[in-house]
Amino acid sequence: MAKRTANGTAARRRTDALSRELIIQTATEILDSDGESALTLRALTVRLKTGYGAIYHHVADKNDLLAAATDDVITNVLSGTVTTGGPRETLRLLALGLFDAIDAHPWVGAELSRQPWRPALLDFYESIGSLLDALAVPEGARFDAAGTLVNYVLGVAVQNAANARHLADGDTDRGAFLNTTAEQWAHLDPGRYPFVHATVTQLREHDDREQFLAGIDIFLTGIAALRPA
Amino acid sequence: MAKRTANGTAARRRTDALSRELIIQTATEILDSDGESALTLRALTVRLKTGYGAIYHHVADKNDLLAAATDDVITNVLSGTVTTGGPRETLRLLALGLFDAIDAHPWVGAELSRQPWRPALLDFYESIGSLLDALAVPEGARFDAAGTLVNYVLGVAVQNAANARHLADGDTDRGAFLNTTAEQWAHLDPGRYPFVHATVTQLREHDDREQFLAGIDIFLTGIAALRPA
DNA sequence: CCGTTTATGGATCGCCGCTCCAACGGACGT
DNA sequence: ACGTCCGTTGGAGCGGCGATCCATAAACGG
Incomplete structure (x- = not known):
């Protein structure tokens, strides 16, 4: 018989560790299997067999949770991208890696569109920058070119999320x-x-992935023309 | 003293017309002045001095309302775009018109990203298609090119909405x-x-509008390469 | 003039994110 | 062995949301 609090609630304590990482991982599972709208704090408490207090002790709020889960996915993408080969090919692979990740986790697209300046994307920007340099894009045009690429990828990401x-x-x-x-x-x-x-x-009949790549090629062709004569 | 219903509520009726259009217009005002999160049904009932029933009689649900408001804005953009001049310049003006509209009403960007296949965008797609034709983009590549352009514009739109x-x-x-x-x-x-x-x-120091145009130009340059030799 | 239809206002429902606090139990000093 | 902390934990409860429902009031047709 469990003791009762003043509220009349049973207070039995968990022994296994509840951590920020476990919460984020569980959130990701819910998002992947049942979609964005299924991630509610109630669902989390049920799945983790805990209460709101425990969760909010490890996580600031729902935004924080979504941002952290998104960062996780993005980080894995970048570390898994092959960077041997020419700059143009590497740029394609980088974009494709992001596309595939968002295709597998559409909620990442929605969240990224809400917060496009997440630190996890910094490495992404950095890679783009150096690759544009390798493509001989003059420094003055690099900022615009990088922004254009990111905006395009983001646009596709949002579409994917909407479709999902x-x-x-x-x-x-x-x-x-x-x-x-x-x-x-x-x-x-x-x-x-x-x-x-x-x-x-x-x-x-179109294939989203191929259409995405076709778009990347259009932009890369346009960017290549920025090379000083 | 107003008569009382069984619920104990005062039931006095409005004389001025409450219409779907008025509701959409009021919603637009709230969205423009106070942002997406300020558009709640409660805020609408207050502003319109009415109840939920009246609103839901003219509008299916909140999605319907947002979609209708978005369609309004988009329609105005297209009807206001100058289409004289060469295809390249017209394409730039078209994209710029959309950019300016979303810049002025950032919530349109967010909503458009949620529902990118709204009928109101059909005229937009159609214009793009014919302009790509004029730019000698072969038919096989036109679909990909149009999709790419729309995705880019959408990406920028989402960024704007997020910034706002x-x-x-x-x-x-x-x-x-x-x-x-x-x-x-x-x-x-x-x-x-x-x-x-x-x-x-x-x-x-960068200017969003100029950066957007730079991206459009990159795209247009890339498109030019699709022209059959 | 009365029955039918359309329009209206608001009580109410279920769900949401989030706050708040009492209770728990391991770490640690003594 | 035993307090006594203090980082955790669980859950009741709050305010706000979108949406439903229904009694009622005006408009309309015969």
């Missing part, structure tokens, strides 16, 4: 969702929307 | 916020982060 959110509720899978959109587009007036209408097939 | 959110709470103005970030960057180890460290000055 739509898939989570209702639609069965990506194919069904795309077909729905394509269906709507197909019914548009071809006179008023010739381009969109003509694009329906590609919307159905 | 940070400005709203605490920091006095943009300058102070940037200085804070720049301060942190300046204290980084120049050995480990040479690029970021060297960029501090540009972070302080």
Whole structure:
């Protein structure tokens, strides 16, 4: 029989360690399996078999938790990217690594868009900077070029997150969702929307990852032209 | 003395018309003046001097409201863009129009990133498509190119929205916020982060709008390379 | 004039993030 | 062996959110 507090609650204490890392890891599991909206403090207390106080002792607030989980993912991406090979190829791999990570954890995209200047991204910026240098981009244009690349990656990340959110509720899978959109587009007036209408097939069949890479190549080509003559 | 309902509430009826449009317009006002987080149904009922029922009679839910407000802004952008001049210049103006609109209404950026396939953007896609055609981008590459451009614009939009959110709470103005970030960057180890460290000055002095245009130009240059030989 | 439809206001619900505090129990001095 | 701290812990409770529900009031059609 557990003793009772003044509140009439049973107060039995856990013996295993509850740590900031364990909380972040559990949060990541919830986010990955059930989506952004499933991460509530209530869900966390249930999963960790604890109370709010314990969690808030290790974590400032929900923002802190999300930011930490995001930093974790980003850090792993950077450490796992191959940096041998030419600057252009390395830049592609770097961007692709970020794309794949956000594809696997769409909530990272949403969170990154909320806080794009996280320290974890510093190494990312730094890598881009040195690679742009290697591509002979003059110093004056490097800041703009780096910003452009990051903005593009962020834009794709946000799209991914949005798509993932739509898939989570209702639609069965990506194919069904795309077909729905394509269906709507197909019914548009071809006179008023010739381009969109003509694009329906590609919307159905396109590969997000390849399209992302195509975009990266467009920007890299444009950046290459910044090289002083 | 007003008559009382069974609930004990005073039920006096308004004479002026409450319409979907009025609700959307009021929501826009709240969003513009006090930011995304200030738009609550309670705030709306207060401002409109009405109840929840009246609002929900004209609007499906909060998402519907935000989407409608966003559509409004976007529609105005497109109708206000000058389309005389060459395709390259028109594309720049189109993108710039969207940038300025989101700069003036940052919440549009956040909402657009949540629902990037809104019908209001169809005209935008359509314009991009025809302009890419005019720029001699082959049909096979047009879909990827258009998607890339939209993603880039969206990425910038999200950044703007995030910055606006940070400005709203605490920091006095943009300058102070940037200085804070720049301060942190300046204290980084120049050995480990040479690029970021060297960029501090540009972070302080750069103009978002010009940087956005620089990115558009990089994109346009990259696009030009897609032209068949 | 009365029945039907449309519009309205607000009590109320369930859930959220977060605060607050009493209770626990290991570390440690004695 | 035994206080007595103090870093942890659990959970009741708060204020605020989006959304629902329903009694009522005006508008309308015959």
